[in-house]
Amino acid sequence: MERVKTGIPGLDEMLQGGFLPQTANLIEGAPGTGKTTLGMQFIYHGIVACGEPGLILTFEEFPQQYYNDATNFGWDFRQMEREGKLRIVMTSPEVSKADLEAVGGRIEGLIQETGAKRVLVDSISHFERLSEEPTQLRSIIHSFVNALKREGLTTVLTRESIALLGDSEGTDDALAFLVDTYILLRYVEIESAIRKALLVLKMRGSNHDRGIRQFEITSRGIDVRAPFEGREGIMSGSPRRMVDSFVQAFVRR
Amino acid sequence: MEEKMNEKELDLTGRLMADMDPGLLDFLQTKVNSFVKWDLVRFFHDNPHTTDTADNIARYAGRSIDTIRTELADLTRDGVLEENQLGEMTVYSLAPDPHTRNLLEQFVRASDDRQFRVKAIYHIIRGTRQ
Secondary structure, eight states: OOOBOOOOTTHHHHTTTSBOTTOEEEEEEOTTSSHHHHHHHHHHHHHHHHOOOEEEEESSSOHHHHHHHHHHTTOOHHHHHHTTSEEEEEOOHHHHHHHHHSTTOHHHHHHHHHTOOEEEEETGGGGGGGOSSHHHHHHHHHHHHHHHHHTTOEEEEEEEOSOSBSOOTTOOTHHHHHOSEEEEEEEEEETTEEEEEEEEEEETTSOOOOSEEEEEEETTEEEEEEEOOSEEOGGGSSOEEHHHHHIIIIITO | OHHHHHHHHHHHHHHHHHTSOHHHHHHHHHTOOSHHHHHHHHHHHHOTTOOEEHHHHHHHHTOOHHHHHHHHHHHHHTTSEEEEEETTEEEEEEOOOHHHHHHHHHHHHHHTSHHHHHHHHHHHHHHHHO
16 A cells, blocks of 8 residues: 655654555654654655655744754755745644635645645644533544545644653543544653653554654654663653563562 | 924934835835834744734734734735635735735845844834824
C-alpha cells in the first residue's frame, strides 16, 4: 500500500513505510518533546523529497517562529513559501473550522493554489476552548478532521500533554478514537538524565512497530533510534532495569 | 508667537516628508495614520493568509478589542483589509488588491529603516494632535 513518508529516520520503519494517505495522525507530548519539530519535518520532507506541497495551520505561534525554528535545521521555509510550496496560516480553531466547512473557503483556496498534500495542525489542543462538553468537542474535532481528509490531505495534529514525566492525567481520549495514528512522545528519566521516548500507540489499518524507541533532536531534525533495552516501565517516566524488577519479583521473596 | 511655532513646525514637517516616496506618504497619511493601524498592517503583512475575528486579531496583536475595532473598520473602508461573514462571525483578512499589497510591502520594508520610522512616527503624532 502507498505510504506518506515522514522522512524521519527510524519513524518510517516503525510505521511500515509511513502514514497512510489522507489520514489524521496525532502526535502527543509534553512541551519541548519535539511535536512541532516532527510536524515540520513531515512537511519539509514532503516538499523536498516527495514533491508534495504543505500547509501549516498554527493557532498560537506566529509564522516567524516557524521560519526561525526551521532555519535551525537547515530548512528554508520562507523560500518554500516564496516558491508557492508552503503556506503558514496563523488562524483560530473556530475560524479555520468554519472556513473549511464553507464552500470555497480561504483554506480550500490555499490548498488548491499550492496543490498541498500535507498539513500540520499545531496544535489541536486549542480546540478545547470551543466546548467544555466532551461529546460536542469530539463532534467539532471530528468535523474538522474530516474536512481535511475531504481535501485529500494527510494530516499531522499535535496535542499538548501537561505531565512532563509519565502518564498525563485527565486527557480526553475521544481524540484517540478519531485519529488514525496515535504517537506518544515522552520524557524518560534514566540514571539522572532525561531522555526522550517515542511510541506508536495505534495505527489504524496497518501493522506497526510496538517498541518504545529512543529519539534525539539533532541539527537535522528528529532521529528515532534503537528501542530502550533491558528496562521496563519506560512510559511511566521512571523506568527500572529489568534485572531489578526480576530480583524484586522473585529473588527477594 | 504661537503662529510662529506652527509655521516652524510646518516647515519641519515639510522637510521631513519631502524626500518620502509620494505613494508611501499618501499610504501613511490616508491609511496608516495611527500606531494601532501600523501594528495591524504589520501583522497582516507578516501573516498574509490570516483570516480571523476582531477578538482573535486583538489577541494576536496584544491589543484590546475596543482599541482595534474602529481601526479594523477604517482599514477595511480604506481597502487595506477585507471584511467577510463566516457563519455568524465577522472576519478580517488582507485585501487581495495587488496595488495595495505592493504599497504595504513597500511600507513595511521602509519601516525597517530608522530614518523612515522617525518621519512616520512624527507624522502620526502630528496627525493625532490635529
